[in-house]
Amino acid sequence: MKDLESKIQQALGAQIDKEGYDLVDLIPIPTHGDRMVRFRTLQEALDDFDVNPTENTVGYLIQIRQKRPTAPAGSEPASKAAQQAAPQQDTGSDGVYLPNGKLNVEFLKRNVELLFSAGDYSLAKNILKTIVTTGEWSAPAFYWIARCSEAEGRIEDAKRFYEESITYYPSLEAYQHFSTLLIKEQKDQQAAELLERALNLKSIDKSVQFELHQAAGNSWLRANNPIKAEKHFKKALDLDPKADAIQNNMGVVQLQQKKIDDALRFFQDAISANPDNAKALSGIAACHLAKGDKKLAHDFYARALGIELNNPSAIFHLVKCAYEIKSYATACRILEEYIQIGPINTNLLYSLAGLQYHLGRHQDVRATANQILNLKSDHTGAKELLKLIEPYAGDII
Numbered sequence: 503m504k505d506l507e508s509k510i511q512q513a514l515g516a517q518i519d520k521e522g523y524d525l526v527d528l529i530p531i532p533t534h535g536d537r538m539v540r541f542r543t544l545q546e547a548l549d550d551f552d553v554n555p556t557e558n559t560v561g562y563l564i565q566i567r568q569k570r571p572t573a574p575a576g577s578e579p580a581s582k583a584a585q586q587a588a589p590q591q592d593t594g595s596d597g598v599y600l601p602n603g604k605l606n607v608e609f610l611k612r613n614v615e616l617l618f619s620a621g622d623y624s625l626a627k628n629i630l631k632t633i634v635t636t637g638e639w640s641a642p643a644f645y646w647i648a649r650c651s652e653a654e655g656r657i658e659d660a661k662r663f664y665e666e667s668i669t670y671y672p673s674l675e676a677y678q679h680f681s682t683l684l685i686k687e688q689k690d691q692q693a694a695e696l697l698e699r700a701l702n703l704k705s706i707d708k709s710v711q712f713e714l715h716q717a718a719g720n721s722w723l724r725a726n727n728p729i730k731a732e733k734h735f736k737k738a739l740d741l742d743p744k745a746d747a748i749q750n751n752m753g754v755v756q757l758q759q760k761k762i763d764d765a766l767r768f769f770q771d772a773i774s775a776n777p778d779n780a781k782a783l784s785g786i787a788a789c790h791l792a793k794g795d796k797k798l799a800h801d802f803y804a805r806a807l808g809i810e811l812n813n814p815s816a817i818f819h820l821v822k823c824a825y826e827i828k829s830y831a832t833a834c835r836i837l838e839e840y841i842q843i844g845p846i847n848t849n850l851l852y853s854l855a856g857l858q859y860h861l862g863r864h865q866d867v868r869a870t871a872n873q874i875l876n877l878k879s880d881h882t883g884a885k886e887l888l889k890l891i892e893p894y895a896g897d898i899i
Contacts, residue, residue: 607638614646623650641671648679657683672703674710685721694721694730712741719751728755746776753785762792780810787819796823804832811840821853830860848874852883864891 600606610629617626627650630643648663664680667673677700684693697718701711719734732755738748749772756765766789772782787802800823803816817840824833834857841850855870867887874884 605632605636607633607636611639618646618650618653621653623653626650641667641673641676644670645673645676645679648676652679652683657687668699672699674700674703674706677703681717681721688724690721690725691727694718694725694727697721708741712738712745715741716745716748716751719748723751723755728758731755744775746772746779746782749775750779750782750785753782757785757788757792762789765789778809780806780813783809784813784816787816791819791823796826797829799823800827800829800832804836807836807840811836811843814844817844817850821857824857828860830857833857834861846877848878848881848884851877852881855884855887859887859890864894867891 597606597609610633614626614629614633617623617629627647630647630650633643634640634647644663644667648660648667651657651663652660661680661683664676664683667676668680677696681693681696681700684690684696697714701714701718706714715734715738719731719738722728722731722734732752735748735752735755738745739752742748749768753765753768753772756762756768766786769782769785769789772779773786776782783802783806787799787806790796790802791799800820803820803823806816807813807820817837821833821837824830834854837850837854837857841854844850851870851874855867855874858864858866858870868891871884871887874881878884
């Protein structure tokens with residue numbers, strides 16, 4: 503093969519020398535290995551030319567193969583499978599270069615998709631950066647470079663390339679991915695401002711506008727700016743007046759501003775739209791608690807936890823209300839269920855032991871108190887509970 507390469511170089515060199523050109527290089531492409539291995543070789547060659555440009559240099563891909571022997575008369579034609587397995591000559595639509603010498607961007611894009619799906623983000627990025635140099639498909643190329651960087655955990659690079667993509671041509675996908683990264687970093691104000699920029703995009707339908715207003719409102723809420731949050735939630739409700747999640751969020755905004763009656767109305771509207779909205783039920787409970795009605799607060803916290811048990815704040819307020827209104831059974835049952843799914847800590851166990859004591863469940867008190875002491879041997883409250891149930895030792899089996 504080396505002799506063949508030498509002969510090709512000599513022959514080509516001699517021919518093009520007559521036309522006033524020099525043969526710069528001849529790049530051998532592996533004939534074995536999968537398509538991606540061969541494509542990587544091409545990419546490395548292209549990168550080499552990019553690093554070491556030569557004035558007036560044009561690259562060509564030359565493909566050769568040995569002539570096939572003519573089939574003897576009367577022999578059977580090759581099978582269809584064999585024909586499909588035989589190497590096919592690259593065409594303008596399925597090669598790195600087009601017939602006019604330009605990079606075949608569509609072909610490169612298809613390879614980027616394959617590489618991204620296979621998790622080869624580094625090579626995908628190299629191809630995308632080559633595409634960027636063509637001036638074609640630049641915004642999507644920067645977007646996919648950002649996606650690759652994000653997949654590699656290079657978050658700062660990802661944010662930079664998302665911004666680069668938006669600068670070339672703003673796209674909804676770039677805004678959404680960029681804002682998600684900012685939210686994960688708890689940069690909620692930046693995320694909200696970015697989502698507001700996305701709302702300036704033309705030709706986005708109402709469902710997308712709704713999602714963007716909801717996300718922007720949530721981000722402003724986390725950024726402790728209820729005024730701006732309320733503005734976006736109102737616009738979301740204009741688009742979908744029965745959206746219970748937005749009605750609940752409006753209730754949260756009013757509650758933060760101490761507008762208890764307004765908050766209660768929004769939470770009740772959310773429940774009218776969706777009776778299983780546990781967050782809205784907790785919001786109603788919080789409103790009644792703010793009004794001083796601990797019995798109603800207790801009952802609504804219990805309803806909320808009956809739908810969604812994993813709510814530590816609601817658990818805390820339910821137990822607190824139970825002690826204050828001296829109604830222990832419901833809180834005890836729900837707390838026992840919560841302890842089965844939540845992380846165990848001595849505070850929760852001590853609250854449970856106290857509820858069990860008030861219900862006269864002395865055997866359960868002893869078991870829970872001992873569990874506390876196994877976690878914290880000097881827990882004073884657990885020791886006191888054990889002393890309180892000593893007179894009932896005969897009742898404990």
